[in-house]
Amino acid sequence: MPQFRKKPVDIEARCVPTYPQPRGRETSVVAYVNECVALAEWCGGRSHMMNDADSGIEDHILIPTLEGDMRALPGDYVIKGVKGEFYPCKPDVFAATYERVEPSPAATDDEMTTRVFAALHRSAEQDVSRVITLYERWAKAGPPPLGTSVSRWWDIRLAELHAAILPPGTQAEETPMGQQEQSAPVDWRAIAKQRERELKAVGEQKHAVEQERDGAYRERAHLVALLAAMTDGAVITYATDVDEPGWQIVYLTIGDRQASWHVSPRDADLFQHVERVEHDDPRAQWDGHTTEEKYTAIAAHTAELMQRCGPACSEMHTGTGRCETASNP
Structure with missing residues (x-):
């Protein structure tokens, strides 16, 4: 009787996080939710975590697979197949089937593109977070005290806004004499247009991927319908x-x-x-x-x-x- 061995194939997989214990630790819960959202974005699914215990619905990630939407529960693994498809896998099956491998030092073009867009997305979120924090500090401080030079007060506010918008590490370094180098005027319009172009490119890429995915599902449906006939x-x-x-x-x-x-x-x-x-x-x-x-x-x-x-x-x-x-x- 002929025998066969399954070909070794490297896959990418991530584990669905479990709710932090003990419950009620705010920082752990925030990290848990963020990790679940990131996992859902990675596989193109939706995060259904933090469900009410009385609802009877388990926390899960809803994953679009070739067989339709499927649930991955906390502790399960989400696997990305060799053709880019995603599907859930129970931890015991995963442990018996796969072993960890070190990633290749040379990333593919697709991986590099994904990382670039992810970095841009994180950068935009960090910019918004810093500006919101600055605004809240301004609102709490209130108007300038009586006798304060309004022009000087505004210069300080603009410098703070400039520091909040520029990503960390891009600020002007101190000179050997301890003086700040004169920075060039900030072109806020150019920065806004650049951010708009980046977000538009991400949206267009996502739309193209969704269209390609829907087209593949439609082709599969035609073949299954023929097979059913x-x-x-x-x-x-x-x-x-x-x-x-x-x-x-x-x-x-x-x-x-x-x-x-x-x-x-x-x-x-x-x-x-x-x-x-x-x-x-x-x-x-x-x-x-x-x-x-x-x-x-x-x-x-x-x-x-x-x-x-x-x-x-x-x-x-x-x-x-x-x-x-x-x-x-």
Whole structure:
């Protein structure tokens, strides 16, 4: 019996943080929320943390996967696959499957671009935070005291604003005599336009990525709809594991193995021909297969069909029976 070994593939993964203990430590909670938001932004998902204990909803990161939105609970890992797809993984499965590797010293162009945009985003947030802090200090201090030179008072305020807007490390260094070098006039309009260009570029990149992702999902939906039309017993039902309304799951049997896909509301029109059943129908019960197991089974069945029939077979079928070409050589 032939045996195979899974190819070693490096993946990127992050662990969903757990709520800090003991509860009530403000600094720990803020760091926890920020880490969850950063993880959600990384995988293109949404952070649903700090849920009310009485709501019955567990804290989770909602991840858009090739099978639709899935939840990653605290302690779970979010994995970025070799094709850029994201999916959750339980910690015990992750520990048994993966081991930590040192990152390559040479980052790819995509990684470098991502880091640059992330750095710009953090820089903009830091600028805004420093200006807000300065404004609050001004509001608390109130107007200049009587007898103070208004022009001098404004010069000090402008110098403080200049120091708040410029990123740390760009301030003029002291000269050997302890005097500050004369700084050039600040072009506030140029700074604002530069920030606007940076934010616009980030928005355009995000929009392009979303369009590319939606196009890939639409292509996949077309192929699954075709496969459902060629498969006996295909059924579709509403997805109870997705919070957003309109999501469905289509169930097929391919080579005596179950295969299922989540169907987005925008792709529902492609599945009008599939029999619709209630979510408790025996034919619409997930058997526990993973995405990797599903496509491994499909690849094995495809190879089996080619071995039975060969490329000359003109019949379109996905059943397990032999076609006329194969049964009458």
